[in-house]
Amino acid sequence: MTQKELLFSALRHETTPRAPWVPFADVHAGKLIGADAQQVLTDEDTLLKALLEVNRLYKPDGQPVVFDLQLEAEILGCELAWAADGPPSVASHPLADTMTVPCLCTLPKPEQGRLPLVLNVMRKMKELVGETTALYGLICGPFTLASHLRGNDLFMDMYDDEDYVHDLLNYCTQCGKAMSDMFLEAGMDVIAVVDPLVSQISSSHFEEFLAEPYTELFAHIRSKNAFNSFFVCGDATRNIEVMCKTAPDSISVDENVDILAAKNITDLLCESNSCGMYGKSWMCPPYIGEIETLIQQAKEYQYILVYQIIGQLEDSYDFEGMMETGKAMTALAGAVREKMASCFGADALYLAAGGCGICSRCAKLDDQPCRFPQKALASLEAYGIDVSSLAAAANMKYINGSDTVTYFAAVLFHEKEV
Amino acid sequence: MSVLTEISENLQKGKAKIVKQLVQQAIDEGIPVKQILDEGLLSGMSVIGEKFKNNEVFVPEVLVAACAMNMGAALLKPLMAQEGVEAAGKVCIGTVKGDLHDIGKNLVKMMMEGKGLEVVDLGTDVSPEAYIDAAQNQGCQVICCSALFTTTMGVMEEVVKAAETAGIRDKVKIMVGGAPVTQDFCEKIGADKYTPDAATAADAAVELCKAI
Numbered sequence: 001m002t003q004k005e006l007l008f009s010a011l012r013h014e015t016t017p018r019a020p021w022v023p024f025a026d027v028h029a030g031k032l033i034g035a036d037a038q039q040v041l042t043d044e045d046t047l048l049k050a051l052l053e054v055n056r057l058y059k060p061d062g063q064p065v066v067f068d069l070q071l072e073a074e075i076l077g078c079e080l081a082w083a084a085d086g087p088p089s090v091a092s093h094p095l096a097d098t099m100t101v102p103c104l105c106t107l108p109k110p111e112q113g114r115l116p117l118v119l120n121v122m123r124k125m126k127e128l129v130g131e132t133t134a135l136y137g138l139i140c141g142p143f144t145l146a147s148h149l150r151g152n153d154l155f156m157d158m159y160d161d162e163d164y165v166h167d168l169l170n171y172c173t174q175c176g177k178a179m180s181d182m183f184l185e186a187g188m189d190v191i192a193v194v195d196p197l198v199s200q201i202s203s204s205h206f207e208e209f210l211a212e213p214y215t216e217l218f219a220h221i222r223s224k225n226a227f228n229s230f231f232v233c234g235d236a237t238r239n240i241e242v243m244c245k246t247a248p249d250s251i252s253v254d255e256n257v258d259i260l261a262a263k264n265i266t267d268l269l270c271e272s273n274s275c276g277m278y279g280k281s282w283m284c285p286p287y288i289g290e291i292e293t294l295i296q297q298a299k300e301y302q303y304i305l306v307y308q309i310i311g312q313l314e315d316s317y318d319f320e321g322m323m324e325t326g327k328a329m330t331a332l333a334g335a336v337r338e339k340m341a342s343c344f345g346a347d348a349l350y351l352a353a354g355g356c357g358i359c360s361r362c363a364k365l366d367d368q369p370c371r372f373p374q375k376a377l378a379s380l381e382a383y384g385i386d387v388s389s390l391a392a393a394a395n396m397k398y399i400n401g402s403d404t405v406t407y408f409a410a411v412l413f414h415e416k417e418v
Numbered sequence: 419m420s421v422l423t424e425i426s427e428n429l430q431k432g433k434a435k436i437v438k439q440l441v442q443q444a445i446d447e448g449i450p451v452k453q454i455l456d457e458g459l460l461s462g463m464s465v466i467g468e469k470f471k472n473n474e475v476f477v478p479e480v481l482v483a484a485c486a487m488n489m490g491a492a493l494l495k496p497l498m499a500q501e502g503v504e505a506a507g508k509v510c511i512g513t514v515k516g517d518l519h520d521i522g523k524n525l526v527k528m529m530m531e532g533k534g535l536e537v538v539d540l541g542t543d544v545s546p547e548a549y550i551d552a553a554q555n556q557g558c559q560v561i562c563c564s565a566l567f568t569t570t571m572g573v574m575e576e577v578v579k580a581a582e583t584a585g586i587r588d589k590v591k592i593m594v595g596g597a598p599v600t601q602d603f604c605e606k607i608g609a610d611k612y613t614p615d616a617a618t619a620a621d622a623a624v625e626l627c628k629a630i
């Protein structure tokens with residue numbers, strides 16, 4: 001598995017041998033070669049040179065190409081104020097005094113503003129490092145873009161003229177789609193939608209104004225067979241859940257977010273279809289049943305037998321090795337269920353790792369009943385079990401050395417007959 | 419419910435028009451102007467300020483409330499002048515050069531106006547010279563600098579130096595704030611006052627003006 005594939009695997013929410021690494025070098029990239037922010041963001045050769053230096057130095061699994069939230073705004077008529085130490089800022093808001101929504105014919109085109117420069121660098125990066133490094137194209141999120149265009153009055157509009165805000169956000173969403181299309185065509189693997197302002201509003205405002213635009217945007221990016229990420233700056237802890245519900249492939253946060261609180265939410269959110277299995281199998285949500293009911297069911301058992309499989313990998317990128325171990329786990333869990341059924345009683349619950357895996361294509365996809373109800377396996381996670389806590393409780397190791405991968409499975413049962 | 423409580427509650431919901439009507443009603447009922455301001459507008463705003471600090475309400479909620487406060491306060495202003503209630507002081511505020519984050523600065527400004535200060539808004543991307551100019555030529559007693567970047571915080575030190583060079587350091591007070599700014603930083607650069615949020619910033623500015 002290449003470095004890039006390791007990141008893709010994480011974006012598909014598969015278990016990876018290690019966490020992928022995406023150093024967020026934007027104008028800092030310039031610092032590495034002695035160039036200032038304005039030079040990096042306005043000169044093609046400087047930008048490319050800086051990004052290649054980042055790639056050489058940090059050996060990233062994924063790398064953003066340009067982080068300038070003002071790229072679209074500049075094309076759409078905002079004046080920019082340039083600085084040596086940071087990206088430019090928006091200095092004027094074209095819609096500040098006119099409550100209008102621009103015509104869709106004004107959406108950015110590849111020859112406008114600094115797009116020719118950015119698109120060229122994207123193509124060159126793809127050619128030079130794209131084989132091994134996943135490339136991120138960053139677009140300005142609809143809410144921040146709307147505030148660039150309208151200014152801070154946008155916040156007041158959310159109270160005084162909701163319809164206007166919806167219309168303006170729709171325009172900005174279409175802008176996001178147009179930008180994504182251009183970036184994908186230039187070879188980007190992941191589109192990151194960056195919206196710092198999301199940290200400044202309540203969850204109910206998010207649901208009222210941003211849930212739809214974001215769902216639409218992420219679905220669009222996915223329909224182009226690309227990955228996406230929802231970037232937010234500032235303390236957006238309370239909004240992580242509503243952000244997840246717009247179904248991005250991943251969420252990117254900064255140090256202001258309470259990472260443990262956020263993880264609790266993302267762990268539970270099967271609906272965000274992070275593993276890609278939501279709605280694809282009888283043994284996965286939503287068909288497996290309500291999470292609360294499943295947790296309750298699991299809690300009714302008195303005993304649990306936990307077992308694990310440790311797979312040896314060639315290196316930390318050995319994706320095939322990981323898949324092999326996954327298959328071995330499914331086979332072992334199947335054998336436990338078939339050969340040891342008499343030990344656990346008829347009402348035992350057999351849980352394995354990462355969904356069912358008995359059939360290569362679940363009958364559910366063809367609207368047919370389960371082919372092997374006696375063999376079908378749900379995952380520990382589907383029943384709300386936190387596998388790393390379970391491992392600790394069972395006195396087993398979750399991580400078993402470098403270049404290994406460990407899967408867990410369990411049988412829950414009543415009478416202690418083993 | 420007394421009209422003052424009604425003012426406070428509607429302000430918290432950001433109902434600017436109703437707040438304006440109620441303030442007019444209170445004036446007509448003969449309630450002293452200072453009391454309308456303190457027990458109606460400012461009491462409502464301090465509830466919002468507190469909730470904002472505790473992460474219970476967010477920027478849009480605070481902005482609409484502050485807007486309602488300012489609409490009410492606009493009715494009181496001419497009366498205060500008549501009654502001889504003087505402005506609490508005059509300050510200028512701006513986001514420093516290279517920085518255009520102005521949400522926090524605007525909140526601070528609105529809170530200061532609510533507390534009866536006259537505020538000159540220098541906008542964003544403000545050079546040290548522009549602050550000094552406002553102090554020298556518009557009679558601002560306090561210079562307030564906001565910065566949201568670790569890279570633009572340094573400009574605040576330049577403002578302090580520029581005040582020294584201009585020979586007005588003993589005549590003006592300099593306040594600093596914004597997410598990355600700390601008490602330590604304030605002391606290090608030789609500024610006079612740091613506070614972490616808009617409500618305390620407004621109180622502190624009033625105090626500084628009194629002291630001058």
Ligand code: B12
Binds near residue numbers: 616
């Ligand atoms: C909203 C926001 C934006 C908005 C700004 C909209 C606007 N008109 O202001 C937008 C989307 C435009 C934006 C753009 C950018 N941003 Co920004 N942004 C933020 C964010 C998420 C919140 C800031 C905010 O408004 N908070 C709400 C207000 C109410 O809080 P506040 O400003 O702190 O103010 C309060 C107090 O500090 C105090 N206060 C404020 N001023 C003063 C003054 C005085 C005198 C006193 C006493 C008190 C005081 O009272 C206020 C109310 O209680 C922060 C994250 C963060 N943690 O702060 C990043 C953040 C500041 N941004 C950041 C960056 C990098 C950028 C960009 C460069 C991104 C890019 N690559 O393009 C651009 C460039 C902008 C520029 N050149 O100026 C970084 C800065 C990193 C650094 N090392 O400095 C941050 C920290 C995010 C991050 N973690 O990366 N951003």
